[in-house]
Amino acid sequence: MEVVSVFLKPELKNPKASELCQSIKTVLGIDVERVAMAQVYRIYKKLSPQKLKRVAEKVLLDPVSETAKGAEKSFDWCLEIGLKEGLTDNLGLTAQISIEDFLKEPFKAGESVRSSIRYFLKGKLTQKEVRRIGEELLANRLIEEIRVEKLGERLYKTIDLPEDPKELLEISRSRQLALNLDEMQAIRNHYASLQRAPTDVEIEAIAQTWSEHCKHKIFQAKIRYLEDGKETLIDSLFSTYIKKATALIAKETGDWLVSVFKDNAGIVRFNGTTFLTCKVETHNSPSALDPYGGALTGILGVNRDILGTGTGSKPIANMDVLCFAPPDYTGVIPEKLQHPKRVLKGVCKGIEHGGNKSGIPTVNGALVFDQRFLGKPLVYCGTIGLMAARVGERGTETKEIQEGDWIVLAGGRTGKDGIHGATFSSEALHAESPTSAVQIGDPFTQKKLSDFLIDAQKKGLYRTLTDNGAGGISSSVGEMALITNGCEIHLEKVPLKYPNLAPWEILVSESQERMTLAVGEETKDQLQNLADFHEVEIAFIGNFTKTGLFHVLYEKQTVALLTLDFLHAGAPQLELEAETAKSLPIKTPLPPSDFKRDLHELLLRYTICSKESIVRQYDHEVQGASSLKPFVGIKSDGPGDASILWPIELQKEKKGIVVSNGICPRFSDLDAYAMGANALSEAICNQVAVGANPSKIAILDNFCWPDPIFDPEKTPDGKHKLAQLVQTTQALYDGATLLKTPIISGKDSMKNDYQIGSIKISIPPTLLITAVGEIPDVEKAVSMDVKEAGDLIYVLGLTKGELGGSEYFGLKNLKGGAPPSVDYLLLKKECDALFSAMQKECIASCHDCSEGGLGVALAESSFAGGLGLEIDLKKIPVDGLLSDAEILFSESAARFVITVDPKRQKEFENEMQGLPFAQIGVVRGDAQFIIKTVFSEDLFKLKESWQSPLRSI
Incomplete structure (x- = not known):
C-alpha cells in the first residue's frame, strides 16, 4: 500500500x-x-x-x-x-x-x-x-x-509492573490479557532480572502465547485429584491420558499414524501415496457475540489449519457440531446475549457461507439443545484434507525451515478485527468482552489463497507454512521460530486494512485469510510471480534466525525482544485441585406411559427431530466425493449415521473415507465418565454402522467445559468440575486403548461460562468425539433405511435399565437414574462381527441406537425406508427384568438395529454367534409401525412429528 x-x-x-x-x-x-x-x-x-x-x-x-x-x-x-x-x-x-x-x-x-x-x-x-x-x-x-x-508518541509503550498483586491483576484485566496472578508475577520477575520494563508489544505477545486458548494450561496442569478420599497426583491430563493412549496404540499400528499432536492437524496414512489430515476446532466465544461472523471464521479458520498442516493439505470436507439453547426459549435474555433462535440462524448461515463459498462440502455434523447453552453456544468446526505423501523428493508431513528463510505473510490484510481473540476466548463471557475480538471472514479471499497455496506447494516454492489463527503473527511466527530457534519481524511491512494500528495490534491481530510461509531466497521471486498470477497479496516481513530471540521491529526500532525460551516455556504450571465422591444412581420411579404419544413427543424434541431444513443449506456435493450422504433412504431424508467420501483423487481404488461423531452432554450431570465413554461409543458405532473397518478408525477429542478452576466467589464448584474433566479423560483413555482407536488431534475450550452481575450460566461439560475411518469398498456401504418388505429385523447389543440422562427422562422431566455404561470389549467384538458381515454383504441396513433409544432408532429406519415394522419387545436382548419404557427408550450403548434379507439369515446369524443379538421383528409392506401388544401407529404420522419442529428454521 x-x-x-x-x-x-x-x-x-x-x-x-x-x-x-x-x-x-x-x-x-x-x-x-x-x-x-x-x-x-x-x-x-x-x-x-x-x-x-x-x-x-x-x-x-x-x-x-x-x-x-x-x-x-x-x-x-x-x-x-x-x-x-x-x-x-x-x-x-x-x-x-x-x-x-x-x-x-x-x-x-x-x-x-x-x-x-x-x-x-x-x-x-x-x-x-x-x-x-x-x-x-x-x-x-x-x-x-x-x-x-x-502524534509524537513513541511507537510502543513500556508498562510498569508493580509489586502489589491487585495492581498486577488490574493490568491483566484492563488490557484483556486473561493472565492470573502467578503468571503476572512471573512476567514481573523476569523483567526485574532484565532491569527494564516490558513493552506493550512484549506483554501482548506473552499474553497470547500463555493464553488458555493457545497454551492449554488446564490440560497441562498438575492436579491433585481426590475421589472418595483417595488422592491421585496427575501431572498433565494431556500427557497422562490422551498422549499416552495414542503412544500405546501406535506400537501396534505400524506406520499408519504419521503425525499426531505436533502440527495443525493429525495425519494418518490412507494409502501408499496419500495422507489424510483432520482437525476440529471450536469458535464458541466469538459466536456468542456475533453468531454469523463467529461461525464463518470458525469454519474458515479450521480450513486454514488443514492448509497449514505439514507442507500443505487440500481441504476436502467440513463438519459442524452445534449446541444451542432451544429455539423456542421464552425466558429472559441476559445482557450481551442474543435469543437462541437468532444465534442458531446466524451460526448456520456462517457455516453455510464459509463452506459453500469456499467450494468445500459440509458432510457431517449434529445439533444438540440444552438451555444452558444460552450463555455460550458450542460451535465445533472440523475439516478433513488430503495430502500427497511426497512432493518431489521430500516427505510432506514434516516442517523444515532454514536460517535466513523469509517470513512471508500471504492472503488478507491485517486490521483491528480479532484483536485479543485468544485471550477473549480464555475467559467467561463478561460485560467487558470486546466485540472487536470477533474476526471478519471473507470466503472468496480464502478460496484464492487456498488455490495459490496448493499451486505453490506443487511447485515447491516454500519450505513450510502455518495459519494465522489465534494470536495472529505473534502465534504463527512465534511457533515457526522454534524450528530454527529465532526470528526477526518487521511490522511496518505487514499489509494493513487501514492505517494507525499500533505495533502490538499488528502483531496479535487475528484478521482472517492469512497464512505464514517460510520461503528460501532461491524461490522468493517465483513465489511472488505466482502470487501475482493468483491475485493474492504476499509480503516479506522478516527472516528466521538462530538467535534464540523473538525479535520484533517497527520502522527499524525494536519494539519487542523476547527469548523464545521465556515466551514458550516461561509460564508457571498451574497447580489445581479436583474433588469428587461417587454416588449410587438414584432409582427413579417411572410414571404411567402412553407409548404412542411418548414416541411422538420424543420425535418432536429438538435434539432428536430432523435437521434437514438446516443441513440442506449446506452443499455436500461440491468436489463430487459424497458416496454415502448425510441423508439417505427412499426420499433421501433419513438421518445417516455417518458420511462416506470417495474423492476423485482416490478413485483408482474403491477405498473410501468415513466421517462420524459422538456427543452426549446430558450424561455429564450424572456421571462425566459415562458422558465421555458414550461420546466415544457413539462415534465408533456410527462408523461401523455404515461399513467402516473398526481397526482403521482414528479419533479427535474436543473438550468444552465450564470454568474448572476453584475460586470461592466465581467458581465455588470448580473442584467438582475439574474432577468431571479428569473422569472424562480417563474414560477416553480406557475406551481408546481397549478399542485401539488412536487419538490423532484435539482441542479444549475452557471457561464456557457467562457471568454478568448476579447472572451466571455454565454449559454442561461436553466432549465431542470425531471419528475418521476407512471403508475398504465404497460399494459395500450400508445405510440406515429399511430396504424390502419381509426383511428380518435384528437388534445387536444388550438393553439395560439405563434411562438416566435420557431424552425420555428429559421429556418426563425426571432426574436421577443410571446413565448408560459402555462395555468396550463387547463393543469391539460387535464392531468386528458387523464389519465381517458387511464385507460379506449379508446386511441390508444398519442403524446405531442413541438419543431416544430403540423406539426412535426403529422409527427412523422405518420412515427412512418408507416401510412399516412389526416388533416384539419380548425378544429384545435385555439385562434383567425391564419395563416396556426401559426397553423402548433406554439409551444403552453399543446397540444396532439391523435388517437382513431372509436369504442371508443363516450367514448373518453365524457372524453374530457369541454376541447378544436377536431377531425381533419383520419389515412390513405397508405404513404401519407396530410394537406388538403395546401400540401401533401410521408411519407417516410419526415422520411428520419428526420433521416438523425445525422445518421453518
Whole structure:
C-alpha cells in the first residue's frame, strides 16, 4: 500500500479548516489552537518510489495550490474520516481511473484506491474529545469510520509492573490479557532480572502465547485429584491420558499414524501415496457475540489449519457440531446475549457461507439443545484434507525451515478485527468482552489463497507454512521460530486494512485469510510471480534466525525482544485441585406411559427431530466425493449415521473415507465418565454402522467445559468440575486403548461460562468425539433405511435399565437414574462381527441406537425406508427384568438395529454367534409401525412429528 497526502500549501489559508476550528470551540466547547486538513489517497498497488512521486505530482494534486508535504509533526492529534469497508468510494474510484490513464497500466483484481480526510489538531485535547469532534462534527456514522492517532508518541509503550498483586491483576484485566496472578508475577520477575520494563508489544505477545486458548494450561496442569478420599497426583491430563493412549496404540499400528499432536492437524496414512489430515476446532466465544461472523471464521479458520498442516493439505470436507439453547426459549435474555433462535440462524448461515463459498462440502455434523447453552453456544468446526505423501523428493508431513528463510505473510490484510481473540476466548463471557475480538471472514479471499497455496506447494516454492489463527503473527511466527530457534519481524511491512494500528495490534491481530510461509531466497521471486498470477497479496516481513530471540521491529526500532525460551516455556504450571465422591444412581420411579404419544413427543424434541431444513443449506456435493450422504433412504431424508467420501483423487481404488461423531452432554450431570465413554461409543458405532473397518478408525477429542478452576466467589464448584474433566479423560483413555482407536488431534475450550452481575450460566461439560475411518469398498456401504418388505429385523447389543440422562427422562422431566455404561470389549467384538458381515454383504441396513433409544432408532429406519415394522419387545436382548419404557427408550450403548434379507439369515446369524443379538421383528409392506401388544401407529404420522419442529428454521 502506498499513501499520498495532499495538503494546501502553507502560505494559503484553508477556510474549511478555519471553520472547523471555530465550530470545535463554539459548538462543542473544546479548546483547540489550530486545525489543518489533508486529502489522503491509499493506493493498494505496488509502485516504485519514482512512479509514486509522478502519480502524486501529476495526478493527485494541483501543483499551484497543493503539496504532498505537510507539517503534521507540529500538531498533537490526527483524526481521520473514511468510508467503511465495502462501500463505494467515488473519489477513490476516480483517482484509480486517473492513475490508470496516466500510467497506461490497468489495476488488477484486488488493487484499488481508497480516499479519506485527515484532520490535524493542535491543543491539549484528550482522546475522548478528539473522537467527539469526529462523531459530532465530521463523520456520518452510518457509512464512515473514525480513526484517532496521538502524534509524537513513541511507537510502543513500556508498562510498569508493580509489586502489589491487585495492581498486577488490574493490568491483566484492563488490557484483556486473561493472565492470573502467578503468571503476572512471573512476567514481573523476569523483567526485574532484565532491569527494564516490558513493552506493550512484549506483554501482548506473552499474553497470547500463555493464553488458555493457545497454551492449554488446564490440560497441562498438575492436579491433585481426590475421589472418595483417595488422592491421585496427575501431572498433565494431556500427557497422562490422551498422549499416552495414542503412544500405546501406535506400537501396534505400524506406520499408519504419521503425525499426531505436533502440527495443525493429525495425519494418518490412507494409502501408499496419500495422507489424510483432520482437525476440529471450536469458535464458541466469538459466536456468542456475533453468531454469523463467529461461525464463518470458525469454519474458515479450521480450513486454514488443514492448509497449514505439514507442507500443505487440500481441504476436502467440513463438519459442524452445534449446541444451542432451544429455539423456542421464552425466558429472559441476559445482557450481551442474543435469543437462541437468532444465534442458531446466524451460526448456520456462517457455516453455510464459509463452506459453500469456499467450494468445500459440509458432510457431517449434529445439533444438540440444552438451555444452558444460552450463555455460550458450542460451535465445533472440523475439516478433513488430503495430502500427497511426497512432493518431489521430500516427505510432506514434516516442517523444515532454514536460517535466513523469509517470513512471508500471504492472503488478507491485517486490521483491528480479532484483536485479543485468544485471550477473549480464555475467559467467561463478561460485560467487558470486546466485540472487536470477533474476526471478519471473507470466503472468496480464502478460496484464492487456498488455490495459490496448493499451486505453490506443487511447485515447491516454500519450505513450510502455518495459519494465522489465534494470536495472529505473534502465534504463527512465534511457533515457526522454534524450528530454527529465532526470528526477526518487521511490522511496518505487514499489509494493513487501514492505517494507525499500533505495533502490538499488528502483531496479535487475528484478521482472517492469512497464512505464514517460510520461503528460501532461491524461490522468493517465483513465489511472488505466482502470487501475482493468483491475485493474492504476499509480503516479506522478516527472516528466521538462530538467535534464540523473538525479535520484533517497527520502522527499524525494536519494539519487542523476547527469548523464545521465556515466551514458550516461561509460564508457571498451574497447580489445581479436583474433588469428587461417587454416588449410587438414584432409582427413579417411572410414571404411567402412553407409548404412542411418548414416541411422538420424543420425535418432536429438538435434539432428536430432523435437521434437514438446516443441513440442506449446506452443499455436500461440491468436489463430487459424497458416496454415502448425510441423508439417505427412499426420499433421501433419513438421518445417516455417518458420511462416506470417495474423492476423485482416490478413485483408482474403491477405498473410501468415513466421517462420524459422538456427543452426549446430558450424561455429564450424572456421571462425566459415562458422558465421555458414550461420546466415544457413539462415534465408533456410527462408523461401523455404515461399513467402516473398526481397526482403521482414528479419533479427535474436543473438550468444552465450564470454568474448572476453584475460586470461592466465581467458581465455588470448580473442584467438582475439574474432577468431571479428569473422569472424562480417563474414560477416553480406557475406551481408546481397549478399542485401539488412536487419538490423532484435539482441542479444549475452557471457561464456557457467562457471568454478568448476579447472572451466571455454565454449559454442561461436553466432549465431542470425531471419528475418521476407512471403508475398504465404497460399494459395500450400508445405510440406515429399511430396504424390502419381509426383511428380518435384528437388534445387536444388550438393553439395560439405563434411562438416566435420557431424552425420555428429559421429556418426563425426571432426574436421577443410571446413565448408560459402555462395555468396550463387547463393543469391539460387535464392531468386528458387523464389519465381517458387511464385507460379506449379508446386511441390508444398519442403524446405531442413541438419543431416544430403540423406539426412535426403529422409527427412523422405518420412515427412512418408507416401510412399516412389526416388533416384539419380548425378544429384545435385555439385562434383567425391564419395563416396556426401559426397553423402548433406554439409551444403552453399543446397540444396532439391523435388517437382513431372509436369504442371508443363516450367514448373518453365524457372524453374530457369541454376541447378544436377536431377531425381533419383520419389515412390513405397508405404513404401519407396530410394537406388538403395546401400540401401533401410521408411519407417516410419526415422520411428520419428526420433521416438523425445525422445518421453518
